[in-house]
Amino acid sequence: MNTSNHILVSFIIPCFNVEKYIETCINSIQNQSYANIEIIAVNDGSPDGTLNILNRIAQKDSRVKIVNKDNGGVSSARNVGIEASSGDYIVFVDGDDYIASDYTEYMLGMAIKYNADMALSQNCYMSDGEMQVKTDSVVKLSPEEGTRLLIGPRVTVGSWNKIYKRSLIFDNNLRFSTTQFYGEGLIFITSAAQRANCVVVGNRKVYYYRRNNYSSACTKFKIDNFYNGWKSLDIIEENLIIRTPMVIQMLDFHRCLFKVGTVVRIREAGQVSEFRQYYIDSLAYVRKHAFKCIFIKGVSLYKKGIILGTCISPSMMSFLDIMRRNRIQRQSV
Secondary structure: OOOOOOEEEEEEEEEEOOOHHHHHHHHHHHOOOOOEEEEEEEEOOOOOHHHHHHHHHHHHHEEEEEEEEEEHHHHHHHHHHHOOOOOEEEEOOOOEEEEEOHHHHHHHHHHHHHHOOOOEEEOOEEOOOOOOOOOOOOEEEEHHHHHHHHHOOOOOOOOEEEEHHHHHHHHHHOOOOOOOOOHHHHHHHHHHHHHOEEEEEOOOOOOEEEOOOOOHHHHHHHHHHHHHHHHHHHHHHHHOOOOHHHHHHHHHHHHHHHHHHHHHHHOOOOOOOOOOOHHHHHHEEEEEEEEHHHHOOOOOHHHHHHHHHHOHHHHHHHHHHHHHHHHHHHHHH
């Protein structure tokens, strides 16, 4: 990367009950090939041994800064980290994940080369033993194209596996919603993409996304997650500043796929009777919008097949999803 080390990159890590993972996470950031970094670990009132581990690490590395706060959720922790940061670029890493040694070099390199406010990779390591992509390709997208990509199913939802120019976040007062605990990352990244000068997208895997953390909000079934997640999609739609057909179309697809997840997870949890009306309404939504969704361009046949399969047999799709989730947990990085 033809970049001098005067550019500071801030890594923000929200930490809540991650004593099992946090040392691996921070070590991976400390060992970056690009050295001019700061690590801001926001301890969100963890009652376990997370803080003790953070203190031990910080004593040995002046680049590690610890911010303690009362428990307020991951959005609150990230917002506190943003305020505490001083880097020219900002990166978010979840406390139970970790990154490759060339993460900063790769992400910052893309951002600098294209003078982009935001850069990301479409891929990350999810499974144990997973291979690196053979050939990387990097494209520069307009804000409209970048927003459509992030709303669509190609990129795993989250504020991580990306890098943001500090000015993009602070000039636009971008912060994470503290009222949304499911979908808050999607609100943030789509808000950022719409306001960026451009979004640069690569394919190299430099982020390790752990999917076998049973304490994760994404792992446990909670009906409130689905209520809150749907509200997040409403917030995104209400606040769109790029309201073009290609963006609206992909948001419609996301909504349909979200309702597929609602139907499938309620069945998996054996709570159809308890949430019967919500289940019926969600399935009706999928069946109403499925035909329109299968003609949307830029979406894989696999994702379209999931929607059609749910229309035909929700029970079969729930069974297949259980098998998929079990495999993911066994093979997760």
